[in-house]
Amino acid sequence: MKVAINGYGTIGKRVADAVSLQDDMEIVGVTKTRPTIEARMAVEKGFDLYVAIPENRVKFEEAGIPVKGTLDDLLKIADVVVDCTPGKLGVNNLETYRKAGVKAIFQGGEKHEAVGCSFNSLSNYSQNLGVDHTRVVSCNTTGLARTIFPLVKEIGVRKVYATMVRRGTDPNDSKKGPMNAIIPVLKVPSHHGPDLKTVIENIDIDTMAVAVPTTLMHLHCNVVILDRPATSEEVISIWENTPRVKLVDGGEGVISTAQIMEMARDLKRGRSDLNEIAVWRDGVHVVGDTLYYYQAIHQESDVVPENVDCIRAMFRLTEDNLGSILKTNKALGID
Numbered sequence: 001m002k003v004a005i006n007g008y009g010t011i012g013k014r015v016a017d018a019v020s021l022q023d024d025m026e027i028v029g030v031t032k033t034r035p036t037i038e039a040r041m042a043v044e045k046g047f048d049l050y051v052a053i054p055e056n057r058v059k060f061e062e063a064g065i066p067v068k069g070t071l072d073d074l075l076k077i078a079d080v081v082v083d084c085t086p087g088k089l090g091v092n093n094l095e096t097y098r099k100a101g102v103k104a105i106f107q108g109g110e111k112h113e114a115v116g117c118s119f120n121s122l123s124n125y126s127q128n129l130g131v132d133h134t135r136v137v138s139c140n141t142t143g144l145a146r147t148i149f150p151l152v153k154e155i156g157v158r159k160v161y162a163t164m165v166r167r168g169t170d171p172n173d174s175k176k177g178p179m180n181a182i183i184p185v186l187k188v189p190s191h192h193g194p195d196l197k198t199v200i201e202n203i204d205i206d207t208m209a210v211a212v213p214t215t216l217m218h219l220h221c222n223v224v225i226l227d228r229p230a231t232s233e234e235v236i237s238i239w240e241n242t243p244r245v246k247l248v249d250g251g252e253g254v255i256s257t258a259q260i261m262e263m264a265r266d267l268k269r270g271r272s273d274l275n276e277i278a279v280w281r282d283g284v285h286v287v288g289d290t291l292y293y294y295q296a297i298h299q300e301s302d303v304v305p306e307n308v309d310c311i312r313a314m315f316r317l318t319e320d321n322l323g324s325i326l327k328t329n330k331a332l333g334i335d
């Protein structure tokens with residue numbers, strides 16, 4: 001499949017690299033709005049560059065960054081566009097993609113209702129088979145789906161209470177904060193709970209969220225009321241067999257998100273990303289039918305393999321989700 005990336009930023013450049021590593025899809029072009037260092041580096045990496053705002057084309061020429069054309073030109077040669085523009089902007093492009101006859105994937109910054117469909121590789125791949133437009137849910141919702149869906153399948157879940165401790169902003173962002181504060185989301189449930197319902201039907205979940213001064217990862221404190229009593233060992237064993245969930249141990253010195261990201265750096269993956277959800281093995285506690293656990297989300301990268309699987313579902317390249325998940329994981333070198 002010929003894939004276009006509209007919005008070559010934090011998520012867009014990662015999806016471009018991940019798609020390039022697959023044998024059943026290729027990047028035909030990426031867009032930038034302005035001639036930044038990211039635009040220059042996209043060209044140096046070998047991606048064809050297109051201008052998202054046609055009036056800005058001359059600025060690229062002045063900066064000596066070669067462009068192949070505009071977004072409209074790119075859409076003419078693409079089968080699918082992965083829209084990675086900033087949250088709430090992407091959906092403005094829906095009509096453009098429709099008119100161009102190109103399938104489109106949006107990101108978690110867009111509302112489910114605006115797109116009409118949402119995607120998570122593990123929990124609702126089959127609902128996305130053949131669709132023209134969908135949305136890969138946010139990094140936090142992806143993290144919740146990865147660990148909660150296997151519990152729904154294997155044990156049964158009556159109720160989830162989850163608290164999201166969110167990173168203030170991404171490491172490359174020098175404008176946002178908080179720098180010295182903890183900001184609670186006063187609306188309860190926070191948007192994460194309702195969002196999970198778009199990819200796991202009938203899940204009963206309430207969520208709260210706070211933003212804290214860190215850029216590395218999000219951390220979730222989750223309480224799950226199971227359908228029956230279980231043990232920590234049973235739950236851990238379920239997650240050991242779940243793709244894109246990585247058990248880490250406080251006992252081995254992984255006592256915070258700092259050591260998780262150090263582990264990711266040691267793994268020598270591209271950009272030191274950790275596409276898997278990290279769950280603390282020694283933070284898993286089951287008391288009767290109640291499970292308590294902590295998980296950490298690398299916000300910049302957990303949704304990246306999901307975008308690859310989403311392309312396969314939309315074009316029915318692989319009919320079953322596990323086939324696509326394992327293929328993507330192998331190409332990216334992840335668990």
Ligand code: NAD
Binds near residue numbers: 089107
């Ligand atoms: P970003 O700001 O890092 O990148 C967005 C890119 O889009 C930038 O290159 C920007 O120049 C470009 N852009 C801006 N306006 C544009 C336009 N009109 N047309 C084309 N390109 C335009 O943002 P991001 O963090 O990559 O987020 C993209 C989407 O992914 C959002 O919906 C966001 O909610 C979602 N998401 C972000 C994260 C994260 O932690 N960064 C995690 C999961 C999902």
